[in-house]
Amino acid sequence: MKKLITSMVVSLSLIAGILGPVGIASALTSQNVTVTGTPSYVAITNTPSTWTINGLNASSPSYGYMLVNTTYYSNPLGDTTSPSTTVLAGECNFTVTNASSSVPLDLTVNFGNFSGSADAMNNSDSGSATATEFGASSYCTDMAYPTGIKTAKVTGSDAMKTNWTTASLKWGLIIETRTDAWTTGDAQTATVTLTATAH
Amino acid sequence: MKVKVLAIVMLVVGILITGCGGTNTSNPTPTPTATVEYIQEPPQDVTWINPGKVQVENFYAGATAEYTITVHNGNDYSAKFIIKYRIPDHVGEGYSFPSDDVSNWITISGNDVNFNAYETKDILVSITMPEDATAPGKKWEFWISVIDDSQGGSIRTEQCVRWLITME
Numbered sequence: 001m002k003k004l005i006t007s008m009v010v011s012l013s014l015i016a017g018i019l020g021p022v023g024i025a026s027a028l029t030s031q032n033v034t035v036t037g038t039p040s041y042v043a044i045t046n047t048p049s050t051w052t053i054n055g056l057n058a059s060s061p062s063y064g065y066m067l068v069n070t071t072y073y074s075n076p077l078g079d080t081t082s083p084s085t086t087v088l089a090g091e092c093n094f095t096v097t098n099a100s101s102s103v104p105l106d107l108t109v110n111f112g113n114f115s116g117s118a119d120a121m122n123n124s125d126s127g128s129a130t131a132t133e134f135g136a137s138s139y140c141t142d143m144a145y146p147t148g149i150k151t152a153k154v155t156g157s158d159a160m161k162t163n164w165t166t167a168s169l170k171w172g173l174i175i176e177t178r179t180d181a182w183t184t185g186d187a188q189t190a191t192v193t194l195t196a197t198a199h
Numbered sequence: 200m201k202v203k204v205l206a207i208v209m210l211v212v213g214i215l216i217t218g219c220g221g222t223n224t225s226n227p228t229p230t231p232t233a234t235v236e237y238i239q240e241p242p243q244d245v246t247w248i249n250p251g252k253v254q255v256e257n258f259y260a261g262a263t264a265e266y267t268i269t270v271h272n273g274n275d276y277s278a279k280f281i282i283k284y285r286i287p288d289h290v291g292e293g294y295s296f297p298s299d300d301v302s303n304w305i306t307i308s309g310n311d312v313n314f315n316a317y318e319t320k321d322i323l324v325s326i327t328m329p330e331d332a333t334a335p336g337k338k339w340e341f342w343i344s345v346i347d348d349s350q351g352g353s354i355r356t357e358q359c360v361r362w363l364i365t366m367e
Contacts, residue, residue, distance in 0.1 A: 035264045036255075037266050039238060099247070101241070110288065198252050
């Protein structure tokens with residue numbers, strides 16, 4: 001009987017020794033805020049840094065001027081020439097370079113409102129033009145056109161490219177100008193932002 | 200005889216359990232450990248940020264979390280950088296967008312930061328959620344935007360650190 005009691009005590013002690021710390025650990029971790037940032041670099045460059053709408057190909061109609069109710073592309077082959085159904089690199093004016101980022105990236109393009117004119121266009125955020133607003137989109141190499149293009153909003157655009165890991169990517173912009181005529185002939189400018197985030 | 204058999208059975212059971220739990224007893228209290236990876240920095244002449252993501256777990260109203268992000272000026276000249284909180288363009292699967300008041304919870308050690316050529320700086324970002332505040336969701340996300348304000352032209356680049364918050 002004495003042996004039985006000794007054996008039970010030993011067994012129960014061993015079981016308690018195993019289970020005890022696990023219970024304590026659970027209680028502790030539920031109280032702590034943990035902050036983790038795994039080292040990872042996000043680094044991109046982009047060229048060129050300007051786009052003169054209808055200013056890429058001298059053979060384009062009304063080259064150098066932006067007309068109302070017209071769709072323009074940052075396509076070196078023609079400012080009013082749409083990309084192929086599968087976008088080719090030569091149809092993209094911009095090159096974003098993955099400058100040794102250590103993680104896959106998502107790329108997003110936002111297109112701000114124009115300024116500098118009394119009747120500067122605002123972004124419709126729908127991708128399509130209205131009487132006084134422009135529509136904008138972004139595209140990149142190997143994207144299905146037009147189904148794959150992404151609406152370029154002032155903020156909150158969907159990613160143009162996700163999980164990007166190659167050394168560089170050719171990309172472009174589309175703008176549909178407002179449908180009503182401008183009341184001034186003043187130049188207007190807008191800023192496009194290409195954003196990189198870790199995927 | 201029955202008592203002896205029972206005693207032997209109990210001992211065997213005890214030994215078996217001990218054997219199975221050997222790994223646990225050698226490290227009875229699991230301790231969260233940070234993953235340290237030694238990866239190569241991008242070239243000096245490229246602007247970069249580090250890290251790409253900051254994950255905050257077990258966050259709750261009244262709590263504070265902070266992390267130091269690193270920003271490098273890849274220009275061969277001095278440049279001002281704009282470092283600010285911003286609403287994400289898109290969020291990870293299962294994550295919510297931040298509510299309007301989240302911007303008031305964020306503190307950045309310097310919003311407009313002047314960098315010398317090729318200088319690298321640490322920027323402390325902290326988030327304090329008021330005790331009476333409501334979280335935007337069980338899991339939510341915000342971004343810290345880094346823009347080189349010296350960029351010319353109409354097309355500029357931005358790099359953002361994604362902050363992924365999971366509530367308690």
